Amino acid sequence: MTTLRLIWRNRLAAFGGIVLCAVVVVALLAPLLPLPDPDLTAPAERLKPPFSAGALLGTDHLGRDLLSRLIWGTRLSLAVGIAAAVIAAAIGSTIGIIAGFRGGRIDNLLMRGIDMLMAFPYILLALAIVAVLGPGLVNALYAVAAVNVPFFARNIRGVTVGLAHREFVDAARLSGKSGARLVFTEILPNVLPVIVIAMSTTIGWMILETAGLSFLGLGSQPPQADLGSMLGEGRKLLITAPHASIVPGVMIFLIVMSVNLLGDGVRDALDPRLRSGALSRPAAATEVRRKAATPAAGAGAGPLLAVEGLETEFQVGARVYRAVGGVDLAIAPGECLGLIGESGSGKSVTALSLLRLVASPPGVITAGAVRIGGEDTLAMKPEALRRIRGARVSYIFQDPLGTLHPLLRVGDQLVEAIRAHAPVPRRAAWARAVAMLERVQIPNAAARARSYPHELSGGMRQRVGIALALVNDPELVIADEPTTALDVTVQAGILAILDGLRRERGLSLLFITHDFGVVSQLCDRVAVMYAGRIVETGPTAEVLAAPRHPYTRRLIACVPEIGAGRRRLEAIPGLPPPVDALPEGCAFAPRCDKAAERCRTGQIALEGSGDRAVRCLFPEEVPA
Amino acid sequence: MLGYTIRRLLALVPVLLGLTVIVFAIMAMIPGDPATAILGSYATPENVARLNRELGLDRPLVEQYFIWLGNLAHGDLGRSYSLNRPVLDEVLERFSATLVLAGAALVLCTVFGLLIGIWTAARQYGLVDRVLTFVVLVGISIPSFWLGLLLILLFAVRLRWLPASGMQAIYGGGGLGDLAAHLVLPATTLAVVATGVIARLTRSAMLEVLRQDFIRTARAKGLGEGRVLYGHAFRAALVAIIPVIGVQAGFVLGGAVYIETVFQWPGVGGMLVTAISTRDVLLVQGGVLVVAASYVLFNLLADLAQTWLDPRVQT
Numbered sequence: 001m002t003t004l005r006l007i008w009r010n011r012l013a014a015f016g017g018i019v020l021c022a023v024v025v026v027a028l029l030a031p032l033l034p035l036p037d038p039d040l041t042a043p044a045e046r047l048k049p050p051f052s053a054g055a056l057l058g059t060d061h062l063g064r065d066l067l068s069r070l071i072w073g074t075r076l077s078l079a080v081g082i083a084a085a086v087i088a089a090a091i092g093s094t095i096g097i098i099a100g101f102r103g104g105r106i107d108n109l110l111m112r113g114i115d116m117l118m119a120f121p122y123i124l125l126a127l128a129i130v131a132v133l134g135p136g137l138v139n140a141l142y143a144v145a146a147v148n149v150p151f152f153a154r155n156i157r158g159v160t161v162g163l164a165h166r167e168f169v170d171a172a173r174l175s176g177k178s179g180a181r182l183v184f185t186e187i188l189p190n191v192l193p194v195i196v197i198a199m200s201t202t203i204g205w206m207i208l209e210t211a212g213l214s215f216l217g218l219g220s221q222p223p224q225a226d227l228g229s230m231l232g233e234g235r236k237l238l239i240t241a242p243h244a245s246i247v248p249g250v251m252i253f254l255i256v257m258s259v260n261l262l263g264d265g266v267r268d269a270l271d272p273r274l275r276s277g278a279l280s281r282p283a284a285a286t287e288v289r290r291k292a293a294t295p296a297a298g299a300g301a302g303p304l305l306a307v308e309g310l311e312t313e314f315q316v317g318a319r320v321y322r323a324v325g326g327v328d329l330a331i332a333p334g335e336c337l338g339l340i341g342e343s344g345s346g347k348s349v350t351a352l353s354l355l356r357l358v359a360s361p362p363g364v365i366t367a368g369a370v371r372i373g374g375e376d377t378l379a380m381k382p383e384a385l386r387r388i389r390g391a392r393v394s395y396i397f398q399d400p401l402g403t404l405h406p407l408l409r410v411g412d413q414l415v416e417a418i419r420a421h422a423p424v425p426r427r428a429a430w431a432r433a434v435a436m437l438e439r440v441q442i443p444n445a446a447a448r449a450r451s452y453p454h455e456l457s458g459g460m461r462q463r464v465g466i467a468l469a470l471v472n473d474p475e476l477v478i479a480d481e482p483t484t485a486l487d488v489t490v491q492a493g494i495l496a497i498l499d500g501l502r503r504e505r506g507l508s509l510l511f512i513t514h515d516f517g518v519v520s521q522l523c524d525r526v527a528v529m530y531a532g533r534i535v536e537t538g539p540t541a542e543v544l545a546a547p548r549h550p551y552t553r554r555l556i557a558c559v560p561e562i563g564a565g566r567r568r569l570e571a572i573p574g575l576p577p578p579v580d581a582l583p584e585g586c587a588f589a590p591r592c593d594k595a596a597e598r599c600r601t602g603q604i605a606l607e608g609s610g611d612r613a614v615r616c617l618f619p620e621e622v623p624a
Numbered sequence: 625m626l627g628y629t630i631r632r633l634l635a636l637v638p639v640l641l642g643l644t645v646i647v648f649a650i651m652a653m654i655p656g657d658p659a660t661a662i663l664g665s666y667a668t669p670e671n672v673a674r675l676n677r678e679l680g681l682d683r684p685l686v687e688q689y690f691i692w693l694g695n696l697a698h699g700d701l702g703r704s705y706s707l708n709r710p711v712l713d714e715v716l717e718r719f720s721a722t723l724v725l726a727g728a729a730l731v732l733c734t735v736f737g738l739l740i741g742i743w744t745a746a747r748q749y750g751l752v753d754r755v756l757t758f759v760v761l762v763g764i765s766i767p768s769f770w771l772g773l774l775l776i777l778l779f780a781v782r783l784r785w786l787p788a789s790g791m792q793a794i795y796g797g798g799g800l801g802d803l804a805a806h807l808v809l810p811a812t813t814l815a816v817v818a819t820g821v822i823a824r825l826t827r828s829a830m831l832e833v834l835r836q837d838f839i840r841t842a843r844a845k846g847l848g849e850g851r852v853l854y855g856h857a858f859r860a861a862l863v864a865i866i867p868v869i870g871v872q873a874g875f876v877l878g879g880a881v882y883i884e885t886v887f888q889w890p891g892v893g894g895m896l897v898t899a900i901s902t903r904d905v906l907l908v909q910g911g912v913l914v915v916a917a918s919y920v921l922f923n924l925l926a927d928l929a930q931t932w933l934d935p936r937v938q939t
């Protein structure tokens with residue numbers, strides 16, 4: 001879709017470029033073309049319609065040939081517009097460079113002046129300048145240039161300020177170069193591209209504005225005619241000879257439009273975000289494009305949550321990053337499962353895939369099933385999915401500052417969640433929201449409900465996050481590293497609240513973390529994830545006591561003392577493999593001290609007996 | 625909020641004073657002798673000198689400025705020699721007509737700009753997005769004075785649905801319906817470019833917001849797409865859009881100059897064009913001053929609206 005869009009864009013930009021070039025070439029060639037004198041009047045020939053013999057576009061009220069006038073007028077308009085752009089760029093950039101380079105008082109003074117100029121409505125200032133200088137094309141040119149000076153001054157100042165303190169400029173300064181030489185040798189070459197781009201985006205405006213002043217009779221004076229004054233003359237005969245106004249207008253429109261198309265194309269091409277698809281709007285639910293038929297649901301009641309063979313990919317252009325590569329999980333009612341792994345292991349993407357909250361594009365779920373109470377969320381219609389989200393299954397996210405709406409009161413955000421799933425009157429919903437905030441031990445909850453997220457501390461915000469997840473009494477809560485962004489001192493409190501509420505309400509909990517210490521406190525069972533796959537699962541106590549996968553063993557070894565460990569997992573040498581270049585065989589092989597030849601070929605299955613399973617050819621011995 | 629408003633109002637004082645300095649300087653820079661312009665080129669030197677003294681033009685510039693500022697404070701902007709009436713009366717009368725036109729255009733461009741921006745963002749890369757994005761590009765490229773002429777040709781000349789010029793019918797006009805009929809074409813024309821600019825900005829602001837984490841939270845709560853789009857994404861995007869609407873007010877007020885000329889709307893823009901041609905300096909000065917001051921005020925409103933919408937900015 002992104003490439004499609006880029007092609008569409010670039011085709012338009014190319015079209016704009018071609019039209020613009022054609023117009024410029026014709027205007028440049030005007031003296032060589034076999035055109036009648038644009039100012040030659042012929043009263044007998046007046047107001048001929050277009051396509052008449054000898055006058056392709058007809059004639060005006062004085063019998064002058066419109067085609068010839070159009071081409072000569074275009075020449076003049078282009079010249080004036082470009083000249084205005086050059087003058088504005090020169091003066092504006094000079095001011096911007098001086099202000100940005102000198103800084104301090106001079107900067108302040110110059111920018112105050114520029115701000116003052118910007119306090120005037122754009123065209124009004126041009127009018128005032130024409131009033132001073134008197135009507136005339138050159139004066140209109142000056143006026144339009146002057147009004148555009150602030151635009152250049154501001155932009156170029158910004159860029160210069162950024163440059164003035166870079167190392168290479170400092171180095172040049174230390175080598176004893178004078179200020180002026182610094183500007184010409186170090187600053188100007190770097191600012192020039194910005195000036196050119198700024199010019200290309202404003203030149204269309206300047207052509208339009210000079211034409212506008214001429215249209216008002218304040219620009220070019222007869223008999224000299226640019227496109228604007230042609231339009232102004234044509235306007236007087238609007239009803240009897242509409243072609244005299246339509247023709248020059250079409251030309252102005254064509255020029256400005258092609259300049260804009262070209263400018264947009266250039267800007268888009270320069271924007272790396274557009275290429276990477278980072279500017280795409282995420283859809284309401286992650287796209288599901290399953291390669292194979294859905295595995296049939298197991299008979300009977302089954303667990304509350306059953307994930308089977310889940311695969312989630314990020315498709316960016318031609319590259320595919322497989323973040324989740326076939327994950328199976330099951331959680332029984334009231335059970336807490338810890339999903340543990342390093343950052344980049346795919347644990348968060350797994351969690352988000354369950355209710356299809358992975359940003360899409362670029363995310364796509366390509367295989368598997370996610371059954372909640374037997375129903376596959378990956379096959380659901382949007383409305384059915386919406387009814388589950390936040391009601392039966394809810395999320396607690398990592399960073400509550402970024403995940404709560406910054407402009408809504410926290411109470412209102414809770415109220416919204418309540419009313420999304422039940423027709424509760426506002427008042428009652430508010431009371432419920434406040435009660436919920438009390439349950440997560442927010443002091444003075446009634447007043448806090450009226451706060452905005454930025455007014456709360458990190459710990460308080462995450463309590464709001466928990467309240468938001470629990471307010472509709474869900475069956476399953478998915479907590480994605482809920483304490484990672486918090487201060488160590490408040491983490492324990494948050495975990496205690498979460499654990500207390502879970503037990504009290506009999507909730508199931510999927511707890512995602514990188515910290516075995518936390519898992520040991522909270523979780524009944526644990527699943528260890530590496531490079532998008534589960535490498536070991538089992539009851540927490542057993543896995544902790546006797547890890548079977550070399551990776552798990554190393555993870556546990558990283559925690560100095562179970563329960564107090566808050567250390568990150570950097571202690572394992574090496575990094576997880578990039579998910580777009582997974583090695584064949586065991587993904588952990590490059591970092592594993594037991595890796596053998598066999599480990600690097602073929603698929604290795606997750607095998608085990610009873611509660612425990614491991615994905616390793618040479619699992620650690622279980623002590624008898 | 626109240627304290628902030630008062631601080632902002634106080635900060636307005638130097639800006640407005642700066643405006644008067646610039647406007648006064650413009651008048652002072654105008655070449656030629658106002659007295660000669662008023663009395664005509666056949667005036668005797670004695671008469672010119674006397675008038676100069678009466679107008680205070682023989683004093684130093686700084687003194688002239690303060691006298692002028694003092695008069696301004698009393699609502700005295702001088703007398704227009706071409707119309708032979710007080711500048712303030714003329715300007716205010718004309719400005720009220722401009723306000724009607726510009727206000728209508730501003731409402732139009734805000735409403736349609738926001739709607740188009742939201743629609744295109746919601747259907748990014750879809751057919752609606754591509755068509756509307758192209759239409760918007762056409763809109764911001766079309767010369768407004770030419771568009772006005774085309775609309776007159778179509779709706780006033782060909783179809784005869786709407787009047788082509790003026791603010792009221794000459795015979796039996798004056799009602800609200802009559803005003804509305806006269807307003808449709810010029811207000812639409814004036815709004816087109818600003819609509820395009822606002823639509824483009826709204827689209828990109830919406831796309832920016834839609835990728836943020838709190839939108840994912842809104843979806844995780846089980847909110848419907850409409851609610852996510854309007855209640856959450858648009859709410860956050862609006863904070864970035866409002867200053868642009870403020871800037872557009874300037875383009876609309878300025879663009880009114882063209883549109884008033886095309887549609888012979890009796891506003892301050894048309895007055896300025898005539899006053900520049902007749903070299904009626906005081907009239908130009910008064911007109912520019914009032915329009916610029918209203919723009920400054922409008923930007924203050926936009927600023928306050930933004931603060932009101934974003935509790936994070938308030939201090």
Ligand code: SF4
Nearest residue numbers: 586589592599616617
């Ligand atoms: S399969 Fe081989 S390489 Fe992979 S963890 Fe086991 S022993 Fe190490």
